[in-house]
Amino acid sequence: MDLDALTGCLASPACLVTQTTSGLIIGMLLFLVAVGLTLIFGVLKVVNFSHGAFYMFGAYFAMTAYQLSDSFALAMLCAAAGTAILGLVFERVFMSRVYGADVLMQLLVCYAFVLIFDDVVRMVWGPEFKSMGMPAAFQVMPLFIAGGVVPPYYLLLIGVALAMALLLGLGLARTQLGKVIRAAAHNPAMVSALGINTGLIYGGVFALGGMLAGLAGALAAPVRSLTPGMGFSVLIESFIVTVIGGMGSILGALIGALLIGLIRSFGSLGFPLFTEGLMYLFMVVVLVARPSGLFGKEVA
Amino acid sequence: MTELQAARAGGALGVPRMETMSRRTLYLDMLIALAAFVVLAILPMVFGSKALLDFVIRCSAFGLFATSLNLLVGYSGMISFGHGMFFGLGAYGFGLLMQRTGVSIPVAFVATLLITAVIAAVIGAICVRLKAIYFAFVTLAFQMLIHSTILSWASLTGGDQGLRGGIPRPVFLGIDLSNHHHLYVVSCALLVLGLLLMRQIAQSPFGYTLRMIRDNASRASFLGIDVWRARFTIFVLAALFAATGGIVMALFVSGAYPEFAYWTISGEGIFINMLGGVTTFLGPMVGTVLLLTLNDTVTRLTEYYGIVLGVVILFFAIGLRKGLMDFAVEWYTQRRTQAGERE
Numbered sequence: 222m223d224l225d226a227l228t229g230c231l232a233s234p235a236c237l238v239t240q241t242t243s244g245l246i247i248g249m250l251l252f253l254v255a256v257g258l259t260l261i262f263g264v265l266k267v268v269n270f271s272h273g274a275f276y277m278f279g280a281y282f283a284m285t286a287y288q289l290s291d292s293f294a295l296a297m298l299c300a301a302a303g304t305a306i307l308g309l310v311f312e313r314v315f316m317s318r319v320y321g322a323d324v325l326m327q328l329l330v331c332y333a334f335v336l337i338f339d340d341v342v343r344m345v346w347g348p349e350f351k352s353m354g355m356p357a358a359f360q361v362m363p364l365f366i367a368g369g370v371v372p373p374y375y376l377l378l379i380g381v382a383l384a385m386a387l388l389l390g391l392g393l394a395r396t397q398l399g400k401v402i403r404a405a406a407h408n409p410a411m412v413s414a415l416g417i418n419t420g421l422i423y424g425g426v427f428a429l430g431g432m433l434a435g436l437a438g439a440l441a442a443p444v445r446s447l448t449p450g451m452g453f454s455v456l457i458e459s460f461i462v463t464v465i466g467g468m469g470s471i472l473g474a475l476i477g478a479l480l481i482g483l484i485r486s487f488g489s490l491g492f493p494l495f496t497e498g499l500m501y502l503f504m505v506v507v508l509v510a511r512p513s514g515l516f517g518k519e520v521a
Numbered sequence: 522m523t524e525l526q527a528a529r530a531g532g533a534l535g536v537p538r539m540e541t542m543s544r545r546t547l548y549l550d551m552l553i554a555l556a557a558f559v560v561l562a563i564l565p566m567v568f569g570s571k572a573l574l575d576f577v578i579r580c581s582a583f584g585l586f587a588t589s590l591n592l593l594v595g596y597s598g599m600i601s602f603g604h605g606m607f608f609g610l611g612a613y614g615f616g617l618l619m620q621r622t623g624v625s626i627p628v629a630f631v632a633t634l635l636i637t638a639v640i641a642a643v644i645g646a647i648c649v650r651l652k653a654i655y656f657a658f659v660t661l662a663f664q665m666l667i668h669s670t671i672l673s674w675a676s677l678t679g680g681d682q683g684l685r686g687g688i689p690r691p692v693f694l695g696i697d698l699s700n701h702h703h704l705y706v707v708s709c710a711l712l713v714l715g716l717l718l719m720r721q722i723a724q725s726p727f728g729y730t731l732r733m734i735r736d737n738a739s740r741a742s743f744l745g746i747d748v749w750r751a752r753f754t755i756f757v758l759a760a761l762f763a764a765t766g767g768i769v770m771a772l773f774v775s776g777a778y779p780e781f782a783y784w785t786i787s788g789e790g791i792f793i794n795m796l797g798g799v800t801t802f803l804g805p806m807v808g809t810v811l812l813l814t815l816n817d818t819v820t821r822l823t824e825y826y827g828i829v830l831g832v833v834i835l836f837f838a839i840g841l842r843k844g845l846m847d848f849a850v851e852w853y854t855q856r857r858t859q860a861g862e863r864e
Binding site (some may be wrong): 268318319322324325326328329330332333334335336337340341343344416453454457460461464468494495497501505508514 | 673
């Protein structure tokens, strides 16, 4: 424990800015993964235990596309498109077969794919740590805000994630398609009886969730190292986020992700060895106080 | 009698007829357990191979773990994805007690179970009121918490290196666990005893109460059963048997490693249950033997173990949609009813 470092940081604006931005980065990446998880759960009522794999594939797709084309924008596009297609195929071919089955079956199918996807990545890209490197466009001087260092890439990352949050929130609340998706979450039989292809909606939502996780992976690729199995720790953390925020709530995912991000970045100063423990502790406190999460409805 | 009726008869009131029935099954179970133990004890005299003995010891460790998980998954409908933490706690608790305190093996054994019970009670108190998927993931989160604690508390646990330097195994009651044959017999005894105890829990009125809670928790609660307390009790009991499995494992490898507390152990436990089937008591045991055989064969043949295992899981989850023992039992009863119709 190193509480002096923590209080010292809280007193200095430079350190405050640096730690807050690094917390925001962690939070935003987590949000993109968690929002897909929460969306899939809200509409399909399944927990996609293999969601971390989409994050992993997003990162690897982005790395390969970047190496081939040298364009970061194209790399992000490839990662998003690739993981969206993967999500659609995965849902239509495998997950759709276990909707009626109990939770155990759904977990098992996902568990099988966690194992398979990790090995596929190991086969294609190799078992060693990889790094994509910072795109040339962002290899510039960092910004200094109140003495704190903020790399411009971080701003892009936060901007993209916030834009996604806004698009999703508005899209679900205001558009025709958003209404159909919300209706399908509420009563799929009725929606189907009204002549809407719910299978397509389900596949689409899964693809959307996969794409968001893939995008998170692509955004994380320049700043994190890539390894088979990288998805799993992200999955656990984003699950903690959804538990804290409340399953099925997009706003909850955003708030939960930001809280976890800040806990991680400031916690690593005060409790360097117990940063992860802090997250779990926070989750436990929330669960004891509000079992359905901060923004969740009644636990089903 | 359906399970629900049986539970109602036995759970809250304790009708005498239930007790004579369960006493008769107790004698039968004890007889079967004794026979199984004798067969296992004779085994090394028939086949002298060390690999076979190793295999049986590993089966004991994982069998205890998987069967205890089935008490939660199959009998109580509590899908724990973090049950492996108690396996890891058993291994680390026992290893640390033996290395640091120098107490005798039985004392360390009991102390480890006590420690596990306390930790399981704390975790259970938080988890058991959560439903289905929340329960699965919060137990998983606790598993990861314990795993990361083991990794970061290096001064106590040896961090990612695990407990090295071997676990001292002083002789007690004439039993020397550093002797491979002695270790084998003790592992078998622990397995058979553990299974017998778990079987008694499953067949007791309490076991039928758990089945009723699994099938309809609100009805159980209307009948005056304290659902939370029943779930909590079985959570702690199952943790004790999982820890026993961990102790066997620690004795076998003479150490403890962070992988014992990693989430994949829980995943494998769930998979073992799936593979063997959750509706019969011995299903997880069958699953354990199947998985370990599969494990040994596949790792010898390919380095891409995950793909093979994943495909096998998919075959069971999407293809068969049930475990091997479930499948066999269903097939058998179907054939019997067909034969009955023909007569």
